[in-house]
Amino acid sequence: MRFAAMGSIIKALCSCGFETEFFGGSLRSDQQSVCMAPALCAGCGNLQTVNYLEKDCHCPVCRATVVFYNDPALQAEQVSSGPQPEDFVLPRSACLCPSCGCFSLHFEPLSCCE
Ligand SMILES: [Zn+2]
Ligand SMILES: [Zn+2]
Numbered sequence: 001m002r003f004a005a006m007g008s009i010i011k012a013l014c015s016c017g018f019e020t021e022f023f024g025g026s027l028r029s030d031q032q033s034v035c036m037a038p039a040l041c042a043g044c045g046n047l048q049t050v051n052y053l054e055k056d057c058h059c060p061v062c063r064a065t066v067v068f069y070n071d072p073a074l075q076a077e078q079v080s081s082g083p084q085p086e087d088f089v090l091p092r093s094a095c096l097c098p099s100c101g102c103f104s105l106h107f108e109p110l111s112c113c114e
Helices: none
Strands: 007-014 019-025 035-040 047-051 066-068 105-112
Touching: 007 035, 019 047, 047 066
Parallel strands: none
Antiparallel strands: 007 019, 007 105, 019 035, 035 047, 035 066
C-alpha cells in the first residue's frame, strides 16, 4: 500500500502483546515534505515515527540512526519488488518487533483521512 499521499492511523501489533498506534503518511497540505513512517531506532530500540522524506532521519527521542520498516532487514519475508520506491510502503510481511525481537509484528491501517 502506498501511503505518502494520505494520512492514516496505523496500528502495530505483535503476538507478544506489544501494541502501538501512530499517525502515518502525510497531511494533505504537507505531502511534499512530510511522510511519517514507522522506523526502528538503533539507539533506544523503540518503534518511532519519523519523517521519511527528511534527508537525515534520526530518532526523535535519542537522536540515533533509525531504520525504516520498509527495509528488507526488518521484514520476515523479503518481497523484492524491484528498486526501493520513493514513497514509503507499509510492509505486508511480518516485521521485527522492538519488544520481543521476533519477526511477528504486523501493521494495520485503522483509518484514513482521505
Ligand atoms: Zn532512539
Ligand atoms: Zn513482539
